[in-house]
Amino acid sequence: GTAKEPVAEDTSLADIQAKGVFILGLDDAFPPMGFRGESGEIEGFDIDLANEVAKRMGVKVQLQPIDWTAKEMEINNKNIDVIWSGLTITPEREAALTFSQPYLGNKQVIVVLEASTIDEKSDLAGKKVGVQLDSSGQAAVEKETAILDSFGEFLKFDTYTTALLDLKNGTIDAVVGDEILIKYMMTKDPGTFKVASDNFGDELYGVGFRKADISFAAEVNKQFNAMIADGKAAEISTKWFGEDIFYKPAN
Amino acid sequence: MESIIFYILAGANTTLRIFFVTLIFAIPLGILFAIGKIAGGKIIKGILDIYTWLLRGTPLMLQIFFVFYGIPQLLGIKLDRDLAAYIAFIINYTAYFTEIFRAGILSIEKGQFEASKALGMSYPQTMRRIVIPQAIKRVLPPVGNEFITLIKDTSLVMVIAIPDIMRNTKEIVSREASPETFIIAAVIYLILTYGIVFLFSKTEKRLSYYD
Amino acid sequence: MESIIFYILAGANTTLRIFFVTLIFAIPLGILFAIGKIAGGKIIKGILDIYTWLLRGTPLMLQIFFVFYGIPQLLGIKLDRDLAAYIAFIINYTAYFTEIFRAGILSIEKGQFEASKALGMSYPQTMRRIVIPQAIKRVLPPVGNEFITLIKDTSLVMVIAIPDIMRNTKEIVSREASPETFIIAAVIYLILTYGIVFLFSKTEKRLSYYD
Amino acid sequence: MKVVNLKNIEKSFGTLKALNGVDLVINKGEIVSIIGPSGSGKSTLLRCINHLEIIEQGTIDIFEMPIANAKEGEKTKYISEKELRKIIQRIGMVFQGFNLFPHKSVLENIMEAQLTVKKTPPAEAKAIALELLHKVGLDDKEKAYPSQLSGGQKQRVAIARALAMQPEIMLFDEPTSALDPELVGEVLQVIKKLAQEHMTMIVVTHEMAFAREISNRVIFMDEGKIMMDGKPDDIFVNPTHPRIKTFIERMI
Amino acid sequence: MKVVNLKNIEKSFGTLKALNGVDLVINKGEIVSIIGPSGSGKSTLLRCINHLEIIEQGTIDIFEMPIANAKEGEKTKYISEKELRKIIQRIGMVFQGFNLFPHKSVLENIMEAQLTVKKTPPAEAKAIALELLHKVGLDDKEKAYPSQLSGGQKQRVAIARALAMQPEIMLFDEPTSALDPELVGEVLQVIKKLAQEHMTMIVVTHEMAFAREISNRVIFMDEGKIMMDGKPDDIFVNPTHPRIKTFIERMI
């Protein structure tokens, strides 16, 4: 679950402060959260956010690109200290990791060709639908079993790039995926795709920590709240998304 | 646990399908192209040289990608996913088999060709009845290597979203956050490759009746 | 465009580093293990049989995965990413080279061993000076295949997040949503493999001074 | 009938003239031995008759049919591949190195060309093969593979294989020189049998006594030329040419 | 000195007794020819002396040092590998199939064991090699590779290679039987030269005339046993044993 009171033997925050740096694991092919810019350096919303949090904690960030399949092993082997890469909070992941409070809301949208008549989930009956393997889009679709069963075919792609390529070639009819990423990709190929009005639900991004690193997670939550309060969070969000979509806890 | 194993094993279907289809086409084609490289005219040889270089020289993953996404765009046709996978694997493995059989045929003594010719046999007859059967025996070890590699290469079809052993495993690894699941995949691969190793050592023994 | 090419070429650094480190260790080890399989006692042979089966029988990707994530967990140590990649590639390729050199050594005539022995040469001397040099000539074609495969296999290091030609290309493909970028990678691979093909045909010619 | 009729044959390897103007007529029923020092062109001559080498100059008629015609500086004109194969079928050849098919049993070796070239029905081909095995004294070896035979046995199978095509002429290229001395006899015995049946034969050999015994004509070659062509006694007893004299003295 | 002293040697291949109780003493300076039909165990005998085969029964002394001791049903006891290699160095062997090292030039073939086994300095090894090449009549071939030599030349290089180790005894296993008849003479010439220098030699051969000419002792083997052991004339002129008589008649 989300951060609770630190337990006695949890020295994670002290360790990070002593090291003066935390290692941030990310999928560096996830624009605009984290990706290589024209300069070859990794940039993105997550990077700016993490740098701001680190600055406020008085430590530095070290970026470590990882293979997404290996993220749990990377963090448990202590190759990295956090998974900070548009990580969707799911019950399975909550069982394995400690999460920060959510910092971004995201939708699982249906992308179709500009000319397509698909607009509702029910329109997907008998159609070929693609997702990115292991994505939260896949999880969201698989939760709605009735709709999943109505699909003509359900395909899992290596990357959204190939899924969209299939969509463009007409070998599939729709792609379900993260609104944030998909919208970014649509800007690269304007006039080809559109987003249907129906979607597969909302979800939240959080930062993942090792299960035991509760004090560290609590410190990040504290900084998030401070940034919401002083407007820094809104500033970073506006830089990448043109508006303030930073997630604010209800209370 | 049981359902996980079944889910992964479902991917073995793809693996085996691609394995057999590839071999059924790539081996005869490889033999044919090997003969072309040895006995063909300058143009045929040149084309085959470029073919084996391009196909061995670029990653199979890119070739699968190209066949499925590139060809339809270039030719304006629509390709079936499985068909694209078959085509890519066949043209890739044919290139490797061509080189292997070429070495095998070249290793057959000139005397075998001369004796066949002196008996009035035509070049195709000589190849089919005398040279190829002997060449096959000699190239068994490298062909065995290719069979083993093919079993594992089939997982590359995941780039065009065809599920196989490896992809299904990866899915479970991230869904369950359980990297140990890879061990199941490893065991399945070991069983499949053990079958191949066993088959080849049997064949090697069976063919040792001569020489 | 230019910056994209440079970015991808930066990945070639990984490719070449792994290529050379792997070969420097795997070739001598392969020769050594081949001798072990031929001349070793029952236990050594049994161990080496299992070794070559396990390493050839499971995907290299899983082996890299296992070395980098599994070993540290089992032994409680921390491995450097590059070091893990080197280890995985070396143990994997050693298995393939072992089989290739075994076939090569077995193809050397008994007379060469007997003549060496009759001259008073020890077994290691015979191997080093008489048998291995001749075996190397015979296994050039399959070794060439392995070199070409290795160049392309290096891209598997992306599973432990080491950037290489292929991973850098994929990054750009997803950033720019431009699958055409793969063509750049294909051309780089073709240049690298052309170098290998050229080197091997040169070596083959150079060694044709005898027989 | 002129079984073989060569006119002014030339054949080079690089700068080396292996055959340098050879004229030769072999008539039906003749048994001709070819002798001469190593490198004199004996094998090359046989191989030209059998289209294993392509001539550069001269004409070849086999069974009185023209098969090759070569003029200086032009590409040699041969009759079509298919026609050529029909002629070659009627010529049997036995090599120094046997060249048996190692992956086929003795019986299969002898049946192979009957089945593929002559399209003889299998049962008939087998009967012919067994009969020939009996003739060369290897009744019990039909199931053996070449690697299980001694050199002398291999060579006798090679002879049976050639005979299975019912050739009208047999070419032997040093059929015994790869054999241990003790095994030579077996093979010579078989060739003698063929001689008694009046098979037309050309035999390149180092076995002078044998050449003298079986052949009704002996040819001595040197440096790509036929230096002498006559009755065995002319050559062995009264070699006029000094070159032949020294050669024969050295060999016996 | 008893250079070789074999007592009651037995050696089987599967169920076949290739050597069946062989006793043999060779003294320094003797030149011994071994003759006998194919399969009689001649090669096996040479190979046992040189540790290329492991005996199952009997004792072997070389240069009056015991090197092997075998008792029925027990594992044969040999002296240590290292000691054995020291003895083997002092025995030269020439094979029927030459077994030259194809990847090394003629000079390198002759220098190889000098450098690796004897640790002779390269310059000295080269001088020795050149001298031996002169002796076997191949002065101009030092840079050639084995594949560029004729059979007779190959065999002479093989002899030079063995002589380079300055052996005290030379074993020849049918050194001429893989050669075309014309090339046999060259090799026999070299062996004769060694005989004149009183090299201790054991020569397995089919060349009866040669055996008679060079050797001062001839051994006739059959079915894994020494059937006769005597002066050349005793065997060739008055073969008492009927088996020997037929063998010799067949060979000459």
Ligand SMILES: Nc1ncnc2c1ncn2[C@@H]1O[C@H](COP(=O)(O)OP(=O)(O)OP(=O)(O)O)[C@@H](O)[C@H]1O
């Ligand atoms: N394929 C070839 N390439 C180059 N030279 C060749 C080839 N075949 C034969 N020769 C050369 O042609 C000449 C004649 O060779 P050929 O084999 O006809 O001689 P030969 O009389 O049969 O000798 P031998 O008794 O040694 O068999 C020789 O000098 C030989 O080296």
Ligand SMILES: Nc1ncnc2c1ncn2[C@@H]1O[C@H](COP(=O)(O)OP(=O)(O)OP(=O)(O)O)[C@@H](O)[C@H]1O
């Ligand atoms: N490695 C082996 N495996 C099985 N049988 C063998 C082996 N070596 C020799 N023999 C058999 O042992 C017997 C003696 O062989 P050996 O080679 O000593 O005979 P030889 O007198 O030298 O004959 P040749 O004159 O044919 O060379 C033969 O029957 C032979 O087939």
Ligand SMILES: [Mg+2]
């Ligand atoms: Mg010849």
Ligand SMILES: [Mg+2]
């Ligand atoms: Mg012998």
